[in-house]
Amino acid sequence: MIANLDSPAFVPTLEDISAILEDAVEQGASDIILKHLSPPIMKLHGQWHPIEDLPAISIGELQELIRTMIGEQKYADFEREKEADFRLSTPQHAFRVNASFQRGGPKLTFRPVPKAPPALQDLQLLEEDRILPVLKQLIELPRGLILITGGTGSGKSTTLAAMIHHINQHYRRNIVTIEDPIEFVHEDQKAIIAQREIGSDTHGFAQALRGVLRQTPDIILVGEMRDPETIEAAITAAETGHLVISTVHTNNAPGSISRIVDAMPEGRTNQIRTQLAATLKGVITQQLVPRADGEGRQVALEIMLVNQPIQQLITGGEGNLNKYYDDMATREADGTTLMDRQLAVAVQQKIVTAASAESRVMQPERYTRYLQNLPASQQRPSTPRNAWTRP
Incomplete structure (x- = not known):
């Protein structure tokens, strides 16, 4: 459960983002995007929809999230190369993640993948x-x-x-x-x-x-x-x-x-x-x-x-x-x-x-x-x- 989403002081943690991602996957999302100054959006059956009741995320908050996800060394590489691909696991799911920059701030694109390979x-x-x-x-x-x-x-x-x-x-x-x-x-x-x-x-x-x-x-x-x-x-x-x-x-x-x-x-x-x-x-x-x-x-x-x-x-x-x-x-x-x-x-x-x-x-x-x-x-x-x- 994500707490305090309506509070102006809300700063999303990795646990909060994991909950957002897992809830989106349970709804059937094939992709989820986080970018600064915009609320999260998800792709359902080929169509993009905003994730309701979630606030916009600031540049600083996204930067800290990426740093937490990949560590200081890879974050330094990301800032230099302006692109990064990595895997993120939450308690229930796994995601292929692309990090990039747009309008001077980070953007994260998550694609869920099963933890176990399919037959x-x-x-x-x-x-x-x-x-x-x-x-x-x-x-x-x-x-x-x-x-x-x-x-x-x-x-x-x-x-x-x-x-x-x-x-x-x-x-x-x-x-x-x-x-x-x-x-x-x-x-x-x-x-x-x-x-x-x-x-x-x-x-x-x-x-x-x-x-x-x-x-x-x-x-x-x-x-x-x-x-x-x-x-x-x-x-x-x-x-x-x-x-x-x-x-x-x-x-x-x-x-x-x-x-x-x-x-x-x-x-x-x-x-x-x-x-x-x-x-x-x-x-x-x-x-x-x-x-x-x-x-x-x-x-x-x-x-x-x-x-x-x-x-x-x-x-x-x-x-x-x-x-x-x-x-x-x-x-x-x-x-x-x-x-x-x-x-x-x-x-x-x-x-x-x-x-x-x-x-x-x-x-x-x-x-x-x-x-x-x-x-x-x-x-x-x-x-x-x-x-x-x-x-």
Whole structure:
């Protein structure tokens, strides 16, 4: 219980903020924002709402909160860099936190994450009988590169955590993760898992990747391939017999290839295409679409499994998305899945509205054909328990 909220002398403590965050999560919030001179706000089912009966917070109060959360040394780094990412645990929940500056004062963005990683079955996938075996097939590969892509807030970290959790439950593997920050904490089950956080355990993705091969990993999780050095190191690790899993911010599977190639300096693009064609095994792109019943969001996946024609498109520098999609559309029997198919299935099953789906389709004509030709599926329960509704 938070006391004295109506008092002008109220100065929020970490315990007060923890109570605010926990109450917001219990209401179903996917994000909570604190910024100076404004009351806290939370995102419920894709819409922002003020948290009622809470006062605005001053710059000084936010500064003290951040200092308490991360300590003096990291706070000094935050003031210098103007950005910080970290994990915060409250008695009931855990949060990924971004600290930044706006209008000269701090801003905190909290995203709740479950304290325990989800199982693949918790994702409540559309066409689960088709999709789940493909995710298991990819994560059980002995070597290669797997990419999870999507926009900010599309649930990439949740899918990554579920895949790692699957290995941890079933296989004896040595897994090293490099994260910024650590979100889901994995306890050793069958696997051995070392989780390294940027800032506290290593200085950066590229540096951690340079040393990771001496740690004899079977699987390497790279939180994000965000710069040329990290991209090269991750692909090299995949070339040398490791399974590497990472994320890229793109909204379709073929576009992730262009994003990686375009990130490289001039003169290195041909080599990276060759390496990427040889190592890339699959790309999973996802979106979270508001459910028609207002109860959370539904995940929709696009899965591109890399075969010889896709490899030839990569090495040839082909950037025409339609050529990738034409090949993918012919291979649905092997688990390859287009986003337009998943959106059509969601509309058929009345899980999402037609308007929500149509705003996210990649190829409208193909989406329409799916709506017309896919066999009607059994409708799901209206309020499934899944990883996207709330932690």
